[in-house]
Amino acid sequence: MTEQDASEFDDDPLADITEISSLQRREARRPASSSRIRMSGQERREQLLDVGRKLFAEKGFEVVTVEEIAAKAGVSKPVVYEHFGGKEGLYAVVVDREMNHLLASIGDALTGGSPRALLEQAGLALFDYIDRYPDGFRILVRDSPVSQTTGTFASLIVDVAAQVEHLLADEFVSHKLDKKLAGMYSQMLVGMVALTGQWWLDVRKPRKEEVVAHLVNLAWNGLVGMESKPRLITVSK
Amino acid sequence: MTEQDASEFDDDPLADITEISSLQRREARRPASSSRIRMSGQERREQLLDVGRKLFAEKGFEVVTVEEIAAKAGVSKPVVYEHFGGKEGLYAVVVDREMNHLLASIGDALTGGSPRALLEQAGLALFDYIDRYPDGFRILVRDSPVSQTTGTFASLIVDVAAQVEHLLADEFVSHKLDKKLAGMYSQMLVGMVALTGQWWLDVRKPRKEEVVAHLVNLAWNGLVGMESKPRLITVSK
DNA sequence: AGCGTAGGTTACGCGAGCGTAGGTACGGCA
């Protein structure tokens, strides 16, 4: 239990280095003797971001070490510090980029239409993002509801829930429903979607369009059938 | 950014010690000089569990240190090792107990009735638990969807989702719906409830019965209006 | 040829946190 599993770091310093296609070509026509790869600053930066994203997604911020990141990138620690000033710096950039990726995707998808169409489009956009950048999504949901003390970073879920709350509130008032309920229902919707997304990340079984269709189905039916003062059929004990 | 906030540990070694009522009485009739408290093994064990639960809930497993736990309990590190063999040991016991608490609460509440009544009762039981043991709930949801590599411990959400899946599957077949969808819908329901629970943990604003009523309302309407082959109204781009 | 610079490297200092060895206070019991 106290043991870490070994084989974390490979012996061959080249085995685990993330591939950068253009770079592979560049290195291919080199004397085979010079085994060490030299990238431009920009290339290295991008590569470190890739490596970091993957590791953070797998193990979480605290558990990942700078040495680990450097090793997987085939460089030594100071390189990481050179580019990002440390683990937090790298993490911050990773999170920021993913956040922008995601928000842009969803923002683009929200091109008018009926509320229901909006819902569908947002769902599709989200699942497209999950499909394309699973590691990013893993990171964004990981330190999300937690954040309180742990993460000094932005919390996706909280942000999204706030946005959804706004949209819902408008919809509620135009349907003569209590606006104060919007916060609660946004939590329900976001939680529903977020966990389903995490689940789909691993199973990938129904096509994402199908998942979104069911998601929308549940949410929509739930919302149109909504009562402002629902009663429980069982008496409170 | 790199700084930790100070004032983690108090100067007064007694200020932060968790109170155990029976013990306070015992100590009250002691010579005031002996400031150090001596508990029975059982008492100390329970107290350490209390302290640990609270800290784990606040900061998460990795961030909490054994010294911190010991300090807050008013003892020194070896005492913790004596009882639990380390941080992981203590954590394991905390999680195990909370898990049992919760499952017992919900299990007790599931005393037959219509499916809808079942849903309501389970919801009420869950929110009762959240209400009574907020720290426990925080811990149980924290390392839940993550688990993959990080947590060697049981994952509440996964377990619960599996249970819900079973219940749903039965219900689905009797309504001529595809049984394979049960897994997906269980994720939706569990995610919905879990995030709403976390949210309510902090705001506590609508009474829990009301929250559950809305939760059931959304879920129930969503499920009865369920289509086996929902279509998206927007064409897939 | 010489040299500046970009992209590295090795090697170390340092603090935090884990876990343990060995000793102390004290109450009950022969």
Added chain:
DNA sequence: TGCCGTACCTACGCTCGCGTAACCTACGCT
């Protein structure tokens, strides 16, 4: 009254991970 066990302490060793100082080297440029 002396012994034993239980609860608890101080003090240390060790490892790991962060961050930095100082040095290296290939390559383009004039």
